[in-house]
Amino acid sequence: xxxxxxxxxxxxxxxxxxxxxxxxxxxxxxxxxxxxxxxxxxxxxxxxxxxxxxxxxxxxxxxxxxxxxxxxxxxxxxxxxxxxxxxxxxxxxxxxxxxxxxxxxxxxxxxxxxxxxxxxxxxxxxxxxxxxxxxxxxxxxxxxxxxxxxxxxxxxxxxxxxxxxxxxxxxxxxxxxxxxxxxxxxxxxxxxxxxxxxxxxxxxxxxxxxxxxxxxxxxxxxxxxxxxxxxxxxxxxxxxxxxxxxxxxxxxxxxxxxxxxxxxxxxxxxxxxxxxxxxxxxxxxxxxxxxxxxxxxxxxxxxxxxxxxxxxxxxxxxxxxxxxxxxxxxxxxxxxxxxxxxxxxxxxxxxxxxxxxxxxxxxxxxxxxxxxxxxxxxxxxxxxxxxxxxxxxxxxxxxxxxxxxxxxxxxxxxxxxxxxxxxxxxxxxxxxxxxxxxxxxxxxxxxxxxxxxxxxxxxxxxxxxxxxxxxxxxxxxxxxxxxxxxxxxxxxxxxxxxxxxxxxxxxxxxxxxxxxxxxxxxxxxxxxxxxxxxxxxxxxxxxxxxxxxxxxxxxxxxxxxxxxxxxxxxxxxxxxxxxxxxxxxxxxxxxxxxxxxxxxxxxxxxxxxxxxxxxxxxxxxxxxxxxxxxxxxxxxxxxxxxxxxxxxxxxxxxxxxxxxxxxxxxxxxxxxxxxxxxxxxxxxxxxxxxxxxxxxxxxxxxxxxxxxxxxxxxxxxxxxxxxxxxxxxxxxxxxxxxxxxxxxxxxxxxxxxxxxxxxxxxxxxxxxxxxxxxxxxxxxxxxxxxxxxxxxxxxxxxxxxxxxxxxxxxxxxxxxxxxx
Amino acid sequence: xxxxxxxxxxxxxxxxxxxxxxxxxxxxxxxxxxxxxxxxxxxxxxxxxxxxxxxxxxxxxxxxxxxxxxxxxxxxxxxxxxxxxxxxxxxxxxxxxxxxxxxxxxxxxxxxxxxxxxxxxxxxxxxxxxxxxxxxxxxxxxxxxxxxxx
Numbered sequence: 001x002x003x004x005x006x007x008x009x010x011x012x013x014x015x016x017x018x019x020x021x022x023x024x025x026x027x028x029x030x031x032x033x034x035x036x037x038x039x040x041x042x043x044x045x046x047x048x049x050x051x052x053x054x055x056x057x058x059x060x061x062x063x064x065x066x067x068x069x070x071x072x073x074x075x076x077x078x079x080x081x082x083x084x085x086x087x088x089x090x091x092x093x094x095x096x097x098x099x100x101x102x103x104x105x106x107x108x109x110x111x112x113x114x115x116x117x118x119x120x121x122x123x124x125x126x127x128x129x130x131x132x133x134x135x136x137x138x139x140x141x142x143x144x145x146x147x148x149x150x151x152x153x154x155x156x157x158x159x160x161x162x163x164x165x166x167x168x169x170x171x172x173x174x175x176x177x178x179x180x181x182x183x184x185x186x187x188x189x190x191x192x193x194x195x196x197x198x199x200x201x202x203x204x205x206x207x208x209x210x211x212x213x214x215x216x217x218x219x220x221x222x223x224x225x226x227x228x229x230x231x232x233x234x235x236x237x238x239x240x241x242x243x244x245x246x247x248x249x250x251x252x253x254x255x256x257x258x259x260x261x262x263x264x265x266x267x268x269x270x271x272x273x274x275x276x277x278x279x280x281x282x283x284x285x286x287x288x289x290x291x292x293x294x295x296x297x298x299x300x301x302x303x304x305x306x307x308x309x310x311x312x313x314x315x316x317x318x319x320x321x322x323x324x325x326x327x328x329x330x331x332x333x334x335x336x337x338x339x340x341x342x343x344x345x346x347x348x349x350x351x352x353x354x355x356x357x358x359x360x361x362x363x364x365x366x367x368x369x370x371x372x373x374x375x376x377x378x379x380x381x382x383x384x385x386x387x388x389x390x391x392x393x394x395x396x397x398x399x400x401x402x403x404x405x406x407x408x409x410x411x412x413x414x415x416x417x418x419x420x421x422x423x424x425x426x427x428x429x430x431x432x433x434x435x436x437x438x439x440x441x442x443x444x445x446x447x448x449x450x451x452x453x454x455x456x457x458x459x460x461x462x463x464x465x466x467x468x469x470x471x472x473x474x475x476x477x478x479x480x481x482x483x484x485x486x487x488x489x490x491x492x493x494x495x496x497x498x499x500x501x502x503x504x505x506x507x508x509x510x511x512x513x514x515x516x517x518x519x520x521x522x523x524x525x526x527x528x529x530x531x532x533x534x535x536x537x538x539x540x541x542x543x544x545x546x547x548x549x550x551x552x553x554x555x556x557x558x559x560x561x562x563x564x565x566x567x568x569x570x571x572x573x574x575x576x577x578x579x580x581x582x583x584x585x586x587x588x589x590x591x592x593x594x595x596x597x598x599x600x601x602x603x604x605x606x607x608x609x610x611x612x613x614x615x616x617x618x619x620x621x622x623x624x625x626x627x628x629x630x631x632x633x634x635x636x637x638x639x640x641x642x643x644x645x646x647x648x649x650x651x652x653x654x655x656x657x658x659x660x661x662x663x664x665x666x667x668x669x670x671x672x673x674x675x676x677x678x679x680x681x682x683x684x685x686x687x688x689x690x691x692x693x694x695x696x697x698x699x700x701x702x703x704x705x706x707x708x709x710x711x712x713x714x715x716x717x718x719x720x721x722x723x724x725x726x727x728x729x730x731x732x733x734x735x736x737x738x739x740x741x742x743x744x745x746x747x748x749x750x751x752x753x754x755x756x757x758x759x760x761x762x763x764x765x766x767x768x769x770x771x772x773x774x775x776x777x778x779x780x781x782x783x784x785x786x787x788x789x790x791x792x793x794x795x796x797x798x799x800x801x802x803x804x805x806x807x808x809x810x811x812x813x814x815x816x817x818x819x820x
Numbered sequence: 821x822x823x824x825x826x827x828x829x830x831x832x833x834x835x836x837x838x839x840x841x842x843x844x845x846x847x848x849x850x851x852x853x854x855x856x857x858x859x860x861x862x863x864x865x866x867x868x869x870x871x872x873x874x875x876x877x878x879x880x881x882x883x884x885x886x887x888x889x890x891x892x893x894x895x896x897x898x899x900x901x902x903x904x905x906x907x908x909x910x911x912x913x914x915x916x917x918x919x920x921x922x923x924x925x926x927x928x929x930x931x932x933x934x935x936x937x938x939x940x941x942x943x944x945x946x947x948x949x950x951x952x953x954x955x956x957x958x959x960x961x962x963x964x965x966x967x968x969x970x
Contacts, residue, residue: 566866605880609872609875620880628875
């Protein structure tokens with residue numbers, strides 16, 4: 001019901017505006033009755049109202065506009081000429097329409113507004129052949145009070161189209177007689193001036209019931225209908241004045257206005273400039289101590305932000321505007337493909353910029369079509385797969401951190417990465433060797449590659465693909481991103497991320513080699529800052545490619561300086577990583593410094609710079625300097641591709657080197673830890689399950705052993721410094737702990753500091769050892785002791801290796817406790 | 821002598837805005853010139869063609885600056901001397917040219933025009949439509965269109 005109310009409201013707003021225009025048009029038309037253009041415009045307006053009212057089942061409204069339309073079409077086609085009387089009739093029609101609209105707005109229905117008289121008047125006006133002369137006749141006939149019954153029926157019989165509607169309306173006319181009377185005092189005057197008798201005349205003979213209508217009522221209704229007509233006879237200028245009966249204008253029409261989108265665009269541009277100027281002023285003022293100035297600039301800051309938000313809102317439209325067409329698309333396509341598909345929508349009210357909405361429409365339709373066509377399986381296949389026969393296509397939209405996320409999800413067959421991969425190899429988009437190194441997620445994204453998506457690919461491969469590259473290009477053109485996720489057998493999700501607006505974009509400004517660059521927030525996930533000490537450990541290399549362990553996952557790092565061919569001016573070893581997302585992949589962009597986040601206004605760059613393919617535009621920063629906006633997608637494509645290749649080559653080279661060296665050289669990865677007193681210990685990485693930090697106060701004692709509660713179990717601890725006889729700082733708040741788990745039992749090895757992970761293979765070893773050590777080696781230019789892990793673990797938990805292998809963790813711990 | 825070359829534009833008269841570059845006098849059609857500015861803060865554009873000196877902020881518009889010395893294959897401007905920026909407007913897009921110094925607007929006569937000498941080589945030949953023989957000096961007519969399409 002809500003939806004319908006919206007439609008009615010829109011209809012009302014639109015119609016009220018149109019009617020105002022009609023009044024003006026009609027009067028103007030009298031001055032130049034030959035203006036075909038004006039007539040056509042009036043015709044269209046009435047036609048629109050008629051169409052919508054028919055659709056919304058406002059029958060009386062439809063009826064009035066229908067006859068009005070007939071009259072107008074004849075006028076337009078030159079069959080009739082416009083006379084003041086016809087103008088009057090048309091104006092009275094406009095008034096009646098307005099009354100009907102008022103009633104609809106007030107009560108939701110057409111209420112008691114009577115239309116029969118106007119309909120009759122219009123019908124009559126159409127009948128006139130020679131206008132001026134007959135005008136006298138009716139005056140006379142009304143004067144006697146007896147309508148010319150013989151003539152009228154004949155005429156109206158000729159009026160086939162007009163006939164049906166009045167007939168239907170007659171009862172209404174009767175019913176509404178009483179209410180109309182309230183206005184009849186004035187009407188009586190009009191009626192007394194016998195102007196247009198035909199309405200009554202026409203109505204009466206046309207319908208049998210109408211003939212029964214008491215004379216007084218007819219007079220009233222006629223009066224009502226020609227209320228406007230009477231003065232209009234004298235002069236056209238009375239026309240508008242007569243819209244008194246239109247009554248107080250409705251709130252709905254008053255509370256909205258239509259504004260040219262161009263005007264809004266211009267406003268948006270100006271606001272963009274204002275925002276830049278604001279940024280500039282705020283920056284300058286920051287350097288002064290003038291409190292008044294500072295206060296004023298703060299106010300400016302606030303107002304500019306609110307203004308910006310306000311102007312942005314004027315351009316916002318709910319996504320339902322484009323979604324509303326999709327049920328039909330899904331239905332038709334479903335029938336065509338012999339599939340039953342249910343379309344579900346979540347977040348219809350999510351708003352985004354009108355321009356963007358337009359830009360998203362086609363790609364979205366495309367994705368929906370693809371889902372129905374290729375994603376959702378035929379009913380029998382679905383049943384065979386144990387799924388309900390009816391497929392579900394879900395559209396979801398939501399706001400998420402300053403972006404709009406739109407998802408097209410189906411519960412279909414999903415996309416098989418293997419097939420996509422095979423197709424991509426076949427099409428020469430990727431080498432078979434490169435394919436083996438790609439994760440399933442990366443492989444899926446290849447459906448967006450130009451050249452992958454051809455009609456042949458779609459029908460032969462598992463599915464979607466037609467024009468996916470076009471979809472992607474379109475989405476990227478508006479600064480958005482697209483990614484696909486799929487679970488074979490379970491379905492596919494295409495996720496679009498679209499900026500809220502194009503003109504002003506929140507961005508992170510970073511510094512690299514002395515210049516500033518802007519990174520749109522839409523691609524930014526988080527920032528990681530590592531000081532020199534941490535960076536030395538945290539940034540590792542996988543076959544020559546730098547990676548960072550972000551919460552356990554390897555994040556490939558791309559140095560902006562390398563991509564841009566510059567050299568960094570940061571030499572203190574700090575590493576600042578902007579974690580960016582592109583096409584479903586994450587990567588870390590290493591920059592020199594993060595400056596701040598700023599609202600930037602995107603300016604186009606010249607053709608020469610577009611061709612570089614790394615910058616999506618430029619902007620003017622707060623201090624007036626120009627900064628380039630990095631195109632994260634392009635950056636990812638450029639940096640990650642080449643890196644994958646390089647990494648592959650390097651891996652191959654390494655493999656070759658290893659083979660040449662004669663097989664399984666002892667290349668054990670070692671974790672380096674400091675244990676105090678300047679001693680370093682190496683622990684084989686494969687005995688390390690996790691690295692944790694434990695607060696010193698959470699260490700408890702069981703007998704003379706130290707334990708800590710960890711993940712719901714009791715974890716025995718060994719302090720490596722004591723175990724190995726080195727004495728580091730005794731009291732530390734946070735203990736660095738290496739957890740080793742095996743067969744459900746875990747122990748914690750406490751070290752002073754985790755230093756690095758190194759390759760132990762090439763180390764120079766010696767067998768100088770001590771209690772608890774296996775020997776020593778030179779790792780990273782320093783002598784490092786190799787921990788006898790077994791001994792250390794036994795020191796923590798003497799039962800670690802002897803406990804039955806099938807013992808559950810809890811059990812193990814319990815035995816342990818009992819033992820102690 | 822003045823063998824017509826294919827890119828010799830019709831030697832029309834008219835007004836040329838003239839400027840100096842590495843000792844020579846050049847001119848561009850005055851109607852292309854939007855404005856002339858003192859040296860501006862440039863934002864360099866990594867990976868751009870060498871002739872792109874950077875971007876300048878022209879009252880909120882971002883305009884590409886072309887180093888004309890580089891474009892014409894001349895040595896870089898000596899250290900410590902500032903370039904002058906000539907903003908030209910072509911097809912509605914503003915582009916700026918970095919030159920050594922600006923000179924007068926000169927009325928030229930089509931009769932004084934001659935195609936570039938055959939000895940002129942390299943990039944410069946592409947960009948110079950020809951020369952006007954003025955009193956005691958030559959005014960080289962720059963093809964702006966080509967000059968900015970770095």
